[in-house]
Amino acid sequence: MPELPDVEGFRREARKAAGRRIERVEAVDATLLRGGRAAVVEGERFGDPVRHGKWLIFPAGGAEVLMHFGMTGRLDWAPRRSERHRHDRIVFVCRGGELRYRNMRKFGGIWISRQGRERITGPLGPDATEVDGERFGELLAGRRGTVKHTLMDQTVIAGLGNLMVDETAWRARIDPRRRLSELSPRRIDRLWEAMDGVVRDSLPTGRVPPVESWLTGARDARDARCPRCGTRLRRATVAGRTTVWCPREQR
DNA sequence: GCTCATGTTCCCCT
DNA sequence: CAGGGGAACATGAG
Numbered sequence: 001m002p003e004l005p006d007v008e009g010f011r012r013e014a015r016k017a018a019g020r021r022i023e024r025v026e027a028v029d030a031t032l033l034r035g036g037r038a039a040v041v042e043g044e045r046f047g048d049p050v051r052h053g054k055w056l057i058f059p060a061g062g063a064e065v066l067m068h069f070g071m072t073g074r075l076d077w078a079p080r081r082s083e084r085h086r087h088d089r090i091v092f093v094c095r096g097g098e099l100r101y102r103n104m105r106k107f108g109g110i111w112i113s114r115q116g117r118e119r120i121t122g123p124l125g126p127d128a129t130e131v132d133g134e135r136f137g138e139l140l141a142g143r144r145g146t147v148k149h150t151l152m153d154q155t156v157i158a159g160l161g162n163l164m165v166d167e168t169a170w171r172a173r174i175d176p177r178r179r180l181s182e183l184s185p186r187r188i189d190r191l192w193e194a195m196d197g198v199v200r201d202s203l204p205t206g207r208v209p210p211v212e213s214w215l216t217g218a219r220d221a222r223d224a225r226c227p228r229c230g231t232r233l234r235r236a237t238v239a240g241r242t243t244v245w246c247p248r249e250q251r
Numbered sequence: 252g253c254t255c256a257t258g259t260t261c262c263c264c265t
Numbered sequence: 266c267a268g269g270g271g272a273a274c275a276t277g278a279g
């Protein structure tokens with residue numbers, strides 16, 4: 001599930017471990033520890049977790065624990081005695097509880113680093129929560145790719161995923177296959193309004209809300225229809241991902 | 252058995 | 266260099 005709002009929810013969960021000493025790190029599945037050694041943070045205290053795009057950055061001592069959740073990751077703070085989930089791969093055991101990194105499909109993972117985080121995350125654009133209308137226009141200026149492809153690109157804007165991008169294009173009434181270069185400034189601005197709204201409305205929920213008034217709440221139905229006009233939604237692969245849009249409203 | 256899945260990366264083209 | 270297509274990664278769920 002993890003897109004920006006999901007990871008923001010994991011950050012809130014991680015905050016329950018902030019200030020606590022890490023007694024030990026249990027690498028239940030050590031292959032998910034992609035870089036660095038767990039011993040570096042054992043005995044250290046967690047600082048305040050930060051999120052950038054889909055990355056969660058958790059300082060501990062002089063190092064950073066970098067987490068990426070792939071498509072099926074999540075993070076839970078739980079009592080030490082409570083039963084673990086079968087897909088809990090890495091566990092940070094603290095006093096009074098433990099932070100459990102769960103990941104069924106094992107995309108993503110955890111890195112422990114004392115150096116610049118960009119060496120691990122790669123270049124990332126500004127977080128989607130910090131992009132105003134003017135900046136949005138600048139970031140997309142001169143790009144020749146499609147709306148779908150460009151908004152999915154984490155080096156342009158960080159945090160948007162497949163659901164959020166489809167939701168954004170649907171709100172803006174723009175065909176996701178459209179090239180940015182052929183959108184008027186007015187439509188670019190509409191795209192920003194839509195993205196900003198989707199981000200803000202998703203943050204409190206900790207996920208893109210699967211409610212009926214949103215595309216996300218309608219897209220997976222057998223006979224999926226546009227929540228606004230009732231037209232049968234179109235589904236196709238765009239930029240390598242399953243994409244859903246309303247062929248009547250989105251031009 | 253088959254298809255599809257909220258992500259990223261790498262290789263090959265244009 | 267910018268972009269697009271496709272495959273790979275790992276593990277289910279339906």
